[in-house]
Amino acid sequence: MSTAAAPAPDPDVVIEVEGLSKSFGGHRVVDNFTMRVRRGQIYGFLGPNGSGKTTTIRMLCGLLTPDAGRGTCLGMDILTESRAIREHVGYMTQRFSLYQDLSVRENLEFVARLYGVPQPEAAASAALQRLGLEGRGKQLAGALSGGWKQRLALGACILPGPDLLLLDEPTAGVDPQARREFWEQIHDLAAEGLTVLVSTHYMDEAERCHEIAYIAYGKLLAQGTVQSVIAAAGLTTVTVEVRGEAGQEAGRLARDLARDLSQRAGVDMVAPFGTALHISGRDAAALEAALAPFRSDERLAFRADAPTLEDVFIDLMRRSKDEMR
Numbered sequence: 001m002s003t004a005a006a007p008a009p010d011p012d013v014v015i016e017v018e019g020l021s022k023s024f025g026g027h028r029v030v031d032n033f034t035m036r037v038r039r040g041q042i043y044g045f046l047g048p049n050g051s052g053k054t055t056t057i058r059m060l061c062g063l064l065t066p067d068a069g070r071g072t073c074l075g076m077d078i079l080t081e082s083r084a085i086r087e088h089v090g091y092m093t094q095r096f097s098l099y100q101d102l103s104v105r106e107n108l109e110f111v112a113r114l115y116g117v118p119q120p121e122a123a124a125s126a127a128l129q130r131l132g133l134e135g136r137g138k139q140l141a142g143a144l145s146g147g148w149k150q151r152l153a154l155g156a157c158i159l160p161g162p163d164l165l166l167l168d169e170p171t172a173g174v175d176p177q178a179r180r181e182f183w184e185q186i187h188d189l190a191a192e193g194l195t196v197l198v199s200t201h202y203m204d205e206a207e208r209c210h211e212i213a214y215i216a217y218g219k220l221l222a223q224g225t226v227q228s229v230i231a232a233a234g235l236t237t238v239t240v241e242v243r244g245e246a247g248q249e250a251g252r253l254a255r256d257l258a259r260d261l262s263q264r265a266g267v268d269m270v271a272p273f274g275t276a277l278h279i280s281g282r283d284a285a286a287l288e289a290a291l292a293p294f295r296s297d298e299r300l301a302f303r304a305d306a307p308t309l310e311d312v313f314i315d316l317m318r319r320s321k322d323e324m325r
């Protein structure tokens with residue numbers, strides 16, 4: 001008889017789930033989702049609207065019960081210990097859910113009291129300082145700009161000291177500077193050991209994550225570091241630039257070329273950027289054959305390019321749409 005005990009759970013694994021599925025009204029919104037997240041990771045969820053990102057994230061944290069599948073979050077069972085899991089999760093939803101007619105400080109003190117944080121006033125002061133909100137303590141939350149509101153919402157989320165942070169499109173509609181500052185905070189928190197799951201539609205934010213998952217129509221289509229997701233897609237990309245001044249003439253040439261190329265075998269995507277075209281294909285030889293007739297055109301400059309994450313996601317989405325047809 002074997003005496004080998006089951007391996008002890010790895011304390012650095014915060015989420016480990018397999019085969020999670022969920023349907024609403026007979027429609028499968030998440031289909032057989034499996035993943036593992038390590039402590040201190042910033043894990044990004046990307047995918048088209050309504051593809052099941054929020055539903056997936058909520059199941060991972062025990063906030064929603066899956067129809068099928070199993071797993072643990074923070075070492076606890078997502079099916080039987082969801083209440084205990086919730087006590088350790090900070091959840092920032094898409095909607096600003098603090099009191100608009102309370103001041104910044106009052107909101108933070110309220111949250112501290114609600115969660116039984118010791119010395120709520122001191123905890124609120126610490127949160128104000130940490131988030132660079134000291135000068136705004138007396139300001140009404142409703143009077144803050146979008147970026148500051150998000151910062152306050154983040155402060156309220158981390159005040160009870162969660163081990164896992166769930167951010168659902170936290171920076172939608174926030175300007176680039178405020179988004180950058182918000183992400184600096186997220187990285188600081190992760191460096192201190194907080195694990196972060198974040199859904200976003202911004203490619204630059206995806207690139208700030210340690211790992212990403214791309215979900216479309218309920219299915220996990222890609223997972224890993226940004227570099228590995230791009231490499232696994234196997235896309236070849238070429239940029240074609242119309243030489244000379246950007247004007248109507250150049251614009252027309254780029255548009256006609258885009259129309260022509262997008263009809264050709266070997267060309268899977270054509271995306272205009274000013275008077276340049278970003279052209280991608282999964283079969284490098286077929287792509288080159290499609291471009292060959294244009295290479296001698298002196299009005300055009302060709303250069304091999306690296307595919308971007310956006311190229312990869314659009315390609316994945318198209319492919320999954322085709323498969324569903």
Ligand SMILES: Nc1ncnc2c1ncn2[C@@H]1O[C@H](COP(=O)(O)OP(=O)(O)OP(=O)(O)O)[C@@H](O)[C@H]1O
Nearest residue numbers: 024025029047048049050051052053054055056199
């Ligand atoms: N409680 C619910 N009851 C019924 N349908 C739901 C429920 N929650 C989500 N859905 C549906 O499930 C699908 C996936 O929704 P989900 O919010 O997970 O997508 P998402 O990828 O987060 O979308 P977005 O990027 O727009 O936020 C949508 O069609 C949505 O309408």
